[in-house]
Amino acid sequence: MKKTNAGRILDKLKISYKLLQYEVDENDLSAENVAGKLQIPLEQVFKTLVLRGDKTGIIIACLPGGAELNLKLLAKLSGNKKVEMISMKEIQTITGYIRGGVSPIGMKKNYPTYIHESCVEFSTIMMSAGQRGLQILLSPKDLIAIIDATLGNIIVEDI
DSSP states (O other), rough: OOOOHHHHHHHHHHEEEEEEEEOOOTTTTOOOHHHHTTEEEEEEEEEEEEEEEETTTEEEEEETTTTBBBBHHHHHHHHOOOOOOGGGGHHHHHHHHHOOOSSSSSSSSSOOEEEGGGGSSSSSSEEEEEEEEEEEEOHHHHHHHHHHHHEEBOOOOOO
């Protein structure tokens, strides 16, 4: 398997992780699809979203695969009045990664990152390794430390 920038950073920091490879379906880049292919519970598969805050600029949100981002909660947690998703065409320019392969580790810049608090309920969570078809399985505590993330409730709760 080819090392990604995220993998090289974890190696340099001597952080324990596992790379998992899967066959990419260009028509379905969803966390649900990835979880099914790798047989990992969906709530342990974290997706990485890139947003823009009206006060802070670019911010990153990591949330469980089956969850929906609550823009108001994220705005409040991040010190913004309003946050919105960036356009698809901006993803690679801002992060260095392509859609479906955005990792919270190893972006072009260290953006403020907010992770849903449920991540600490698991010994390991999975997220993109920085390319489509490759995921990283690692301790959420290590991830939080590496990217200096803030924990909080950033998802739409079931009614």
